[in-house]
Amino acid sequence: MKSLFKILGNKAERSALFKGALKAITVEEADLVLKELFGDKIEKFAKASYIKNKILYITCRGSAVTQEIKFNEDKIIEKINESAGEKVIEEVKIII
DSSP: OOOHHHHHOGGGGGOHHHHHHHHHHHHHHHHHHHHHHHOGGGGGTEEEEEEETTEEEEEESSHHHHHHHHHTHHHHHHHHHHHHTSOOOSEEEEEO
């Protein structure tokens, strides 16, 4: 994912529309990261839901998946931020 900040420049930082678009793209990227780390079957058990205050909320079905995601939280955050080109996620929270 190419950084939207690089595409649109600094003026976009203040735009509410831009911030919403960045969050939506980041949620999609989070799903791709989950798939990359855990395989295609993860889609049945976990899905990135939304971002608020740099916290990514992931909806999970089952405690085993929840534990795996929490165990790999740093990797998930690192990959998403790397893809975004900036620190867009600081924490992952699980919704059961």
